[in-house]
Amino acid sequence: MSDTKFMQTKRSFLKTGLASVALTTPFVNRAWAQTVELTMLGWYGTAEPDMVAEFEEANNVKFVPKYYAGGDNMLAALAQNPPGTFDIIHTDAEYAKLLVANDLVLELDPNDYAFDDLLHDDFKSFAGHWDDSGKLYSLITRFGHLGVSYNKEVLTAEEAATYDIYWDERLTGKVGHFDWHLPSLGQMSLLMGNANPFDIDEAAWKAVQEKTLSLKSQVGGYFDFGGTFAGLKNGEMLAMVGIGDWVTGILERDGAPVSSVVPKEGGIQWTESYSIAKTSEKTDLALKYLAYTMSPEGQVKTAQMLGYPGHCVTKAGRALLNEVDGAEAQRSGQVDGDPRDPITLINEGRISYRDIPVQQSLEDWNDFWSEYKNA
Amino acid sequence: MRSRLNLYALTFRLPIIVWQALFFIGPLIFVVAMSFFVVKNYRMVETFELESWAKMVSRDYVWSAYRYTLLMAGSAAALATLLAFPAAWFLAFRCSARTRQLVILFLIIPFFTSYLVRTFSWYTILAEAGVLNGAFGLFGLGPYKMLNTAFGTLTGYLTLVLPLVLILQTVTMANIDDRLIQAARNLGCSPARTIRTVILPAGKTGFVIAALFAFILSFGDFVAPFYLGGSNPPTMPILIIDTTKAGQQWPRAAVVAVMMMLTLFVIAFSAIMYAYRKRASR
The missing domain is CATH 3.40.190.10 (Periplasmic binding protein-like II)
Known part of the structure; x- marks a missing residue:
């Protein structure tokens, strides 16, 4: 009895197997054709x-x-x-x-x-x-260009046209950072008047650190990709350091009241x-x-x-x-002809290309970034 | 007398020994060893150097993150213990066994969903334009900032640990001999004194283990402080991520991991010693 049962099982197994092969063959052929x-x-x-x-x-x-x-x-x-x-x-x-x-x-x-x-x-x-x-x-x-990204219901484009706006009392606890040291510290360096924000001497680097630390009381958080989008979209963050249209552009498409502007101190190009x-x-x-x-x-x-x-x-x-x-x-x-044209901004000398630190090591900037987050 | 190898017993004991050796002790040894490696050109070089240790223990921000993590995990454990206790007491002593089983099942259900998903759902509740602030607004209150704060982090921690602590406390109290409680009440103990002199000592092991689990899970959690606390300030798990992102410094991240493990060893060992310590007889 058990033998019969086994034979039936084996037969049905083979049937199922053959049917599966027959049914999937066209897909297998397609897959083989797309193996590159x-x-x-x-x-x-x-x-x-x-x-x-x-x-x-x-x-x-x-x-x-x-x-x-x-x-x-x-x-x-x-x-x-x-x-x-x-x-x-x-x-x-x-x-x-x-x-x-x-x-x-x-x-x-x-x-x-x-x-x-x-x-x-x-x-x-x-x-x-x-x-x-x-x-x-x-x-x-x-x-793309990085500048001040802001909530349009709280700030006007004119108000957002300077990095100093991050210290505005309306933004206390509402300034977010994209959690990467290069763009944020680059913007601080521009605010300190460094024409080449990533090629600065030790004195200028110290000044950048001090200025950045003074922003700490305004900071609401440090965010990854997803957190940056969510923070701006739900209004938890009213301004964001270290980003630009690459984030607010997507949110704008979704109807969020956010925008980015290249401030008077200049922007950074990614x-x-x-x-x-x-x-x-x-x-x-x-x-x-x-x-x-x-x-x-x-x-x-x-x-x-x-x-x-x-x-x-x-x-x-x-x-x-x-x-x-x-x-x-x-x-x-x-x-062409738009005053916000990114090429015009470059020609006007308002844009610095993002770079790795020239006179300090990446590790120095990383270390300071960790210290700043824990300050 | 020479003890004989008991193959039957070994059959059941060996798998867990092998499992622990492969998936706990092995990786643990590797993490400790890795903390002495160095990184050159974004690639780890196997060597024995104290460079990563020297770098990390000399940085103030590491100790600052360490203290903050201890404080937050300790607070989560204490809060979970306190918040769970009345509910667990009710379930253990005031509910039928059937209701208790049903409630425990409901307490397990949150674990069916990803912790990350549960954490993100707090966004809509805690945001300034969220559900809670909307409710406060009806009474002319708020809006209050709850996301990207220590409160947000604690909320995330409690999402993770509160159901677990509640289950452990309920099971602990349900197993306390009911006659002891009745005797205390018959002898004139108030409910508060009964809890203090009968329930807490009788369930000490369970309560301590529950709090310990809450501490361990919170101490190592990355999700709540990152997504609800806004990494402001970072905890030790966030520091591990930051360190690996910054120049792929896995050895330095291993130093942080070893610091965390040593802390957990000390705390878990002390808690277990305390939990199982017999009361000195008078």
Whole structure:
């Protein structure tokens, strides 16, 4: 009796197995047809469908994202994973020089990209993207400006147009920090009148620390990505240090009464670039993606990115953005002649490019940041 | 007399020994060893150097975070113990066994949901435009700042530990011999004196263990001080995250972790010694 039972079970098992194979075969075939994977190490959102789906479909490729927050984590991911893990590296420009210094990225051919089409001359030879012998290693792809981010129901744009507003008594306990030392301390450095906020001597660095510590009583918290959005959206924080339109732009799209302004002391530019890992075995495909990001269509996607918006770096990209999404172009000031035009702000000398500390070590700035949080 | 190896007993004892060795003692040794490594070019180098220890113990902000974490975890344990006690007393002595079982089931249900989700739900309740301040507003009060404060952190800690403390206290009191309480009342003890002289001594072990769990869970919690306390100021678990983010200093983070573990060892050992200490007979 038990034998019969066993036979039945075995038979039904085989039937089920064959049926499963038959039913899933079409999907297996599709999966096999899409086995080319490109692994991207990048900030959150860079390999999401809104950014890469079109390229994936056109090139029969699948992006595998590995997200990080902060350049240190990016370098650590590269150091701690076996060679060949990543194909494309999306990085903050100030860390691109460290990729080159550590011989981690592939040399690119400048002739493959329309450098003449870049919106600003500085972008053509952006610091750290080229080595001393003139070889190109990183490709600038998008940028944005950091300034004072504020709640429009409490402050006017004119009031927010200075970093001094952080000390306003209306904001006591309501000033938030994006929890990363570089942008926050960079803004304090600008407030102290340092033309190059990241290249300061010891006296200036001491003054920056003292000024920052004086803000402590105003501070309501230190937030990560999600906390920064939530704090501004629910009105817990009325001003935020160290961010800009990349956060408030998303909230504005959702109808929150927040905005960002580049204050009179100047703003800081975040710049993002793409490189190709030296150990990648799919360099052709990776190069194709880099070319795509620099195409007008790719540039529009970087401006509209759902993760966080940025500005186009090419003239053709900006022109297409104005054509297909005039509202976003207007909102972000990416319109020729607009006084908020980010390129105009650079030309007026109101923007400093974010950098790693030149005269101090990153560790010094990190240490002070920890002390400040515990003050 | 030579003791024989009892294979039958070993069959049941060995798995837990192996488990502890693999997943507790092994990682513990590794964390201690890691605190002596150094980081070069964002990569850990296995060596034996006191650099990370020297760096961390000489920083005021580390000790400041340490004191704050102790204070907050201690407060959470004390608050949870005090808040849970009346409810546990009611469940243990005033409810039928069936009601008690049902309530304990309800107390377990919050653990079905992620602690992170429960923490985020406090956003809508504690925010200045949130539910609580809305209710206060009806009486012309507030708005009060509750998020990104020590109050927010404590609320998060209690979300984590209060159900657990309540369950442990209820089980503890439900197991106290009811005749002892009746005898105390028959001999003229007031309810307060009965609690002080009968219930607390009889349930000492359970109460201490419950408070200890509350302390341990709060001391190591990252979520509440980060999301409800706004990292202002940071606790030791936040310091671990900060340290790893800053130049991938895992050895320095390991130093903080070892400091936390040593603290918990001392506190847990002292609490257990106290919980199981017999009263000196007169």
